[in-house]
Amino acid sequence: MTSNATVRLTLPGGVEVELPILEGTLGPKVVDIRRLYAATGMFTYDPGYTATASCRSAITYIDGEAGILLYRGYRIEELATKSDFLEVAYLLLNGELPTRQQKQQFVHDITYHTMLHEQIQFLFRGFRRDAHPMAVMIAVVGALSAFYHEDLDVEDAHHRLVATHRMIAKMPTIAAWAYKYSIGHPFIYPRNDLEYAANFLHMMFATPCEPYRVDPVLARALDRIFILHADHEQNASTSTVRLVGSTGASPYAAVAAGIASLWGPAHGGANEAVVNMLEQIGSVERIPEFIARAKDKNDPFRLMGFGHRVYKNYDPRAAVLKQSADEVLDLLGKKENKKLQIARELEKIALNDEYFQERKLFPNVDFYSGIILEAMGIPRHMFTAIFALARTVGWMAQWNEMILDPEQKIGRPRQLYTGPAERPFLPIDARG
Ligand code: SDX
Numbered sequence: 001m002t003s004n005a006t007v008r009l010t011l012p013g014g015v016e017v018e019l020p021i022l023e024g025t026l027g028p029k030v031v032d033i034r035r036l037y038a039a040t041g042m043f044t045y046d047p048g049y050t051a052t053a054s055c056r057s058a059i060t061y062i063d064g065e066a067g068i069l070l071y072r073g074y075r076i077e078e079l080a081t082k083s084d085f086l087e088v089a090y091l092l093l094n095g096e097l098p099t100r101q102q103k104q105q106f107v108h109d110i111t112y113h114t115m116l117h118e119q120i121q122f123l124f125r126g127f128r129r130d131a132h133p134m135a136v137m138i139a140v141v142g143a144l145s146a147f148y149h150e151d152l153d154v155e156d157a158h159h160r161l162v163a164t165h166r167m168i169a170k171m172p173t174i175a176a177w178a179y180k181y182s183i184g185h186p187f188i189y190p191r192n193d194l195e196y197a198a199n200f201l202h203m204m205f206a207t208p209c210e211p212y213r214v215d216p217v218l219a220r221a222l223d224r225i226f227i228l229h230a231d232h233e234q235n236a237s238t239s240t241v242r243l244v245g246s247t248g249a250s251p252y253a254a255v256a257a258g259i260a261s262l263w264g265p266a267h268g269g270a271n272e273a274v275v276n277m278l279e280q281i282g283s284v285e286r287i288p289e290f291i292a293r294a295k296d297k298n299d300p301f302r303l304m305g306f307g308h309r310v311y312k313n314y315d316p317r318a319a320v321l322k323q324s325a326d327e328v329l330d331l332l333g334k335k336e337n338k339k340l341q342i343a344r345e346l347e348k349i350a351l352n353d354e355y356f357q358e359r360k361l362f363p364n365v366d367f368y369s370g371i372i373l374e375a376m377g378i379p380r381h382m383f384t385a386i387f388a389l390a391r392t393v394g395w396m397a398q399w400n401e402m403i404l405d406p407e408q409k410i411g412r413p414r415q416l417y418t419g420p421a422e423r424p425f426l427p428i429d430a431r432g
Contacts, residue, residue, distance in 0.1 A: 231394025305367030
């Protein structure tokens with residue numbers, strides 16, 4: 001929405017330019033700078049896009065100061081406790097919670113796309129057994145663009161719908177098969193009689209040798225973890241998916257790029273890094289040593305799972321996960337989990353330390369998630385794969401929104417050039 005307000009810039013030489021201010025439903029207004037270069041010959045400069053809105057979006061809203069996260073207007077805490085992942089997926093994709101009939105149809109559509117083309121299993125075999133699952137997922141998801149190439153016109157609504165269902169449905173199968181391949185077990189096919197999270201656990205832990213019963217408590221806990229990781233406005237990996245998709249590239253290729261972006265330890269890779277850090281700390285007594293390292297500018301060590309570009313308050317997802325960690329570990333008889341004890345003490349000390357208080361550094365979504373996943377028997381190198389599995393819903397919702405946005409163009413940022421001015425070519429014998 002364009003408000004009547006404008007912002008006026010007065011440039012050297014007295015040049016003035018007036019720019020419109022746009023207003024959304026919630027959150028900061030924005031200055032529309034699309035005319036800036038034409039009117040002034042200048043760009044804006046914003047490394048890491050810390051103050052730049054890249055698009056209009058109606059999907060997710062974060063109030064970083066208050067620590068509030070809304071999916072299509074619903075509080076994440078409510079969805080995590082009252083809804084389920086596929087219902088939240090429908091909400092993120094369509095903007096409204098489904099009716100009973102809509103939900104049944106959506107669950108059916110996802111369920112009947114969970115199988116992979118039989119050829120795809122041979123892609124896994126090209127990897128070493130110890131390949132990181134995220135590397136495998138980048139490759140296999142990217143390869144889907146070769147298997148589903150003929151019927152993929154991104155301007156065709158039905159093609160986009162089928163690609164969206166396929167992507168959401170196949171991620172658990174791809175992630176579970178990456179794990180099975182790493183331990184030398186045979187692939188377990190998805191089952192249409194199991195719900196989404198239970199199906200994933202079955203593909204992860206079942207074997208052909210005997211029946212495997214999925215613990216409903218673990219399936220519910222994992223479903224909640226999926227909900228908490230489903231979307232998060234224009235984070236690095238979502239912006240990657242949007243940028244790749246803005247060229248008209250296959251959504252499978254765009255999601256493969258999103259997985260690559262999410263893998264970084266500053267982003268989704270932090271959940272694995274947190275558990276490695278807690279193991280490195282080893283005891284409550286050594287926490288002060290690591291807090292000191294995190295504050296030391298000469299030490300590259302950072303408190304993994306702490307801090308956030310947007311949240312300057314407690315990440316509401318971390319609060320839900322902290323409570324869930326207690327419940328799941330208690331149910332598993334692992335209440336005295338050493339890593340959880342260290343994490344809780346680390347949080348308490350850090351939140352009372354002025355370095356973290358001044359910089360508004362709080363636990364984020366990655367701080368407790370790995371502790372729960374590890375207690376559920378999921379290996380550490382699968383944590384970010386599970387984050388990618390859940391975030392695929394958000395990536396597909398944001399990709400569809402981008403394709404349908406009349407204001408969207410191919411993403412092409414500019415720069416502040418600091419290289420040499422024009423100069424003549426030097427023959428090799430004339431070079432110093
Ligand atoms: C996710 O964007 C999203 O929404 C991401 C995500 C999602 O759902 O998609 O929420 C998922 O990626 C969560 C974040 C997971 N990453 C980590 O936990 C890694 C540890 N965190 C940091 O690397 C950092 O906090 C970031 C990357 C998350 C945010 O970095 P910013 O916004 O660029 O902040 P910054 O690096 O400019 O830090 C500001 C100050 C600096 O100190 P000064 O130079 O001002 O003295 O805070 C310090 C930083 O050194 N700081 C930390 C710290 N995080 C920031 N110091 C110690 N430990 C930390 N974790």
